[in-house]
Amino acid sequence: MPEEILDLDSTSGSGIFGLPFKESEAAVVYLPVPWEATVSYGSGASKGPSSILKASAQVDLYDVDVLRPYEAGLHMLPIPREVRSWNKTARAAALKVIRAGGNVGGSRRLRQALDTVNAMSARLNAFVRRRSAELMAAGKIVGLVGGDHSAPYGAIQAAIESNAGLGLLHIDAHHDLRRAYEGFVHSHASILYNVLSDFPGASKLVQVGIRDFSEREAEFAAMQGSRVAVFYDRDLVRAKFSGRNWAKLCDEIVAELPQSVWITFDIDGLDPRFCPNTGTPVPGGLDFNEANFLLGVLARSGRKIVGFDLNEVSPGRGSDWDANVGARLLYKLTAWTLASQGRAKLR
Ligand SMILES: [Mn+2]
Numbered sequence: 001m002p003e004e005i006l007d008l009d010s011t012s013g014s015g016i017f018g019l020p021f022k023e024s025e026a027a028v029v030y031l032p033v034p035w036e037a038t039v040s041y042g043s044g045a046s047k048g049p050s051s052i053l054k055a056s057a058q059v060d061l062y063d064v065d066v067l068r069p070y071e072a073g074l075h076m077l078p079i080p081r082e083v084r085s086w087n088k089t090a091r092a093a094a095l096k097v098i099r100a101g102g103n104v105g106g107s108r109r110l111r112q113a114l115d116t117v118n119a120m121s122a123r124l125n126a127f128v129r130r131r132s133a134e135l136m137a138a139g140k141i142v143g144l145v146g147g148d149h150s151a152p153y154g155a156i157q158a159a160i161e162s163n164a165g166l167g168l169l170h171i172d173a174h175h176d177l178r179r180a181y182e183g184f185v186h187s188h189a190s191i192l193y194n195v196l197s198d199f200p201g202a203s204k205l206v207q208v209g210i211r212d213f214s215e216r217e218a219e220f221a222a223m224q225g226s227r228v229a230v231f232y233d234r235d236l237v238r239a240k241f242s243g244r245n246w247a248k249l250c251d252e253i254v255a256e257l258p259q260s261v262w263i264t265f266d267i268d269g270l271d272p273r274f275c276p277n278t279g280t281p282v283p284g285g286l287d288f289n290e291a292n293f294l295l296g297v298l299a300r301s302g303r304k305i306v307g308f309d310l311n312e313v314s315p316g317r318g319s320d321w322d323a324n325v326g327a328r329l330l331y332k333l334t335a336w337t338l339a340s341q342g343r344a345k346l347r
Contacts, residue, residue: 016053019074026075038121038189042279052323056330097183133162141338148188149264174189174213178217271286271287295333
């Protein structure tokens with residue numbers, strides 16, 4: 001559908017990116033997950049989906065990398081009410097545990113609160129897995145929009161179950177390899193630990209931009225052998241400072257990935273000037289253009305991006321900058337994913 005037929009001007013504001021597509025007409029369906037039960041520092045990630053939806057209206061649909069990616073149809077599902085409700089219950093319980101420093105000790109009250117959080121997380125994961133699997137079975141590309149980084153666990157599970165030998169490209173400031181951070185089994189800081197431990201079908205994890213982590217996490221990553229490849233921010237920066245170019249580094253990163261890839265993107269993998277209000281910002285990180293270039297190298301490599309998640313976008317008070325960047329990143333993730341599947345053409 002060329003722009004004239006879509007009549008984009010008259011439909012602006014109707015759906016994500018101002019597009020008119022219904023779920024049935026869309027190749028890409030965004031699953032919004034307003035969840036931030038276990039955030040440990042700054043809050044606001046549960047407003048990620050609504051703020052990205054709002055900011056998406058001002059993203060120009062013309063894309064310099066991919067020819068008319070919107071023609072495949074892009075649709076965001078309504079924000080699930082049950083998730084909002086579970087998040088509220090789980091967050092209230094989690095705060096009790098967090099205020100006690102994650103130390104439940106012999107307190108029955110705190111033990112109950114911890115059990116509530118873990119039970120709600122399990123419920124969320126089952127919901128996200130079921131909805132993702134339904135969409136994938138209907139031939140949709142799933143783009144999960146968090147939420148904190150624990151939100152996509154069920155979507156990653158569904159992707160692993162329907163794609164043999166799936167690899168994960170993980171862009172983040174953090175390893176997210178902590179076991180039950182603050183006692184929460186499904187903490188935002190534990191997602192990749194859980195994915196590696198729970199799903200033997202995850203054949204490979206490639207982490208990029210990592211720069212704030214514990215010794216135990218680094219040891220855990222190293223212990224996984226060839227199943228995990230880490231491109232620490234410090235090492236990428238040193239390589240660049242010594243004259244290696246980003247294109248070559250991207251080739252090295254992509255070479256670690258198998259044929260089918262899920263992208264799990266924590267916005268804090270970017271330099272915090274692109275996400276000043278994210279929950280756990282860390283200096284350093286990727287430039288927006290570096291991240292986009294890396295996605296392009298992946299899409300052009302002949303590998304298939306089967307789906308993706310974008311997390312930890314948190315709107316600031318009185319500023320839509322974080323949501324603006326989030327919406328633009330969501331569009332780029334979508335465009336490269338479609339191109340990698342031959343459902344949109346590279347320019
Ligand atoms: Mn993360």
